[in-house]
Amino acid sequence: MARQRPDWNPELLRKHRGEVGLTLEETGEKLREIAERHGFNIAANFQTIWGHEKGSVYPGPHYRRAYCRLYRRNEAQLGFRKALPGEDSPVAPVLAPASTEQNVLDQPDTVRQALSSIREGTEDVDSEALRSRVIDAWRRRTGGGSVDGPAVILVGGYAGSGKSEFAKFLGGLTGWPILDKDSLTRPLVDQLLVALGGEAHDRSSALYREKVRPLEYRCLMEAAWDNVDCGTSTILDAPFISEFSQAEWMQRFHNRCRSKRVSVATIWVECDPESMREYIEFRGAARDAWKMESWDEYLQGLDLTMRPQGPHFVVDNRLGAAVALVDEARDVLSGGGL
Incomplete structure (x- = not known):
């Protein structure tokens, strides 16, 4: 219906x-x-x-x-x-x-408008500083300039929240590589689940959560450390539900980054259930089959008030509002006329 x-x-x-x-x-x-x-x-x-x-x-x-x-x-x-x-x-x-002149003049303002979706989730972070860091990286790509030490940006959120779109936007601006958990690990995860007697597209069973998921995130994080050890800033795109919920995990991550002189930004992309459902349904991924078949049960398992432990930012993508600003910025940056 x-x-x-x-x-x-x-x-x-x-x-x-x-x-x-x-x-x-x-x-x-x-x-x-x-x-x-x-x-x-x-x-x-x-x-x-x-x-x-x-x-x-x-x-x-x-x-x-x-x-x-x-x-x-x-x-x-x-x-x-x-x-x-x-x-x-x-x-x-x-x-x-x-x-061309008008597009160039409009670009910084449009980028700032799209980045205005990032707001402080806790009082110990500075959204203006993060926006400036991203804009500085974008300007270096187009006009040169000095560079600080590497940064790691964690972009998390529930399935269908728009986190990947926002991560891609940040990557497109800064030129920093994006490590998407699914792209990086999905083929291995699928085969490992089958080898362990499960189903390739399962993302909801105890087998996945206890045996496979920890290895999946370990691969993601090890790839990130390889980048930052080479001085390369990196954007990580994954749900990070369990990780962001654990104060101990977050503290260990911050400590390790501090020891490597790496700055950290944790971004949580929030969204409303109806929009998340629509995007999950639209992409039609096999790994989302259980979510669609058991939406009410799946939704009951989500904590829509969740925020990461420790310093973090929040992007309000309810009803796709943040992604709409991203689309507008991409149009201006590409010089796309109608």
């Missing part, structure tokens, strides 16, 4: 299309250009767009992100959902490609 979306106002899509003077075919062409630029998985034919505007088909996450880039509006302003605090300010649409 389809989920009810009482806050959806599909008429706004047609209204915005009319304001910029696009036909359905032209809209589809521009959406496909945006999809190619951002790696979105959409077909964007005029029948689908018409279904979105008439309210017969609710746009999936990639379609909504593409519409936001096309109309220079956030999801609330396009009628997909209610607004979060601070999302009600209008954004002027831009349909013509901006000049």
Whole structure:
């Protein structure tokens, strides 16, 4: 049964299309250009767009992100959902490609806006210092400059929270390598589970949690130490649920980084259950089958108030708000015009 979306106002899509003077075919062409630029998985034919505007088909996450880039509006302003605090300010649409000079001038402000999603989760961290470090790394990539010692950024969150998108954004800005737990270990984890008598895509059994998961995270962390030992800053992308929950683990990690003169930033990406479910369903990964089949049971096992032990930052990606800012920054940085 389809989920009810009482806050959806599909008429706004047609209204915005009319304001910029696009036909359905032209809209589809521009959406496909945006999809190619951002790696979105959409077909964007005029029948689908018409279904979105008439309210017969609710746009999936990639379609909504593409519409936001096309109309220079956030999801609330396009009628997909209610607004979060601070999302009600209008954004002027831009349909013509901006000049190279204008794009360069806009880039720092857009990067700062996207990084503004990072806020202090505890009083002993400085979000402005972290943003400055990331912006400095981005500027060094484009214009040169001095460099501090290496840094390690841990980006964690529940499945479907948007942590990988945010980690990729930080990696794209800084040029720092991203170690994604699944990409790094999944083939070995799958085969190890089978060899131990389990199922390749199991991520919920005691066998996985007790026998396999510790080795999975050990591989991730050892790869990170190899990087920082070479003076290379690194971004780690993984749920880190158990690790962030343990004050002892966090303290050991900070102590080891301190001994290596490595700075640390722990980022927790928070999200609402409905958005997480939608993204998990959308990606269709085999490892998520149990989550989808037993969503209520899975959700009961999540602590939505969880925060990492010790100093940390929080990115508010409820309703995809932080990822929307990331998309906007990527567009400006790529010089993408509509």
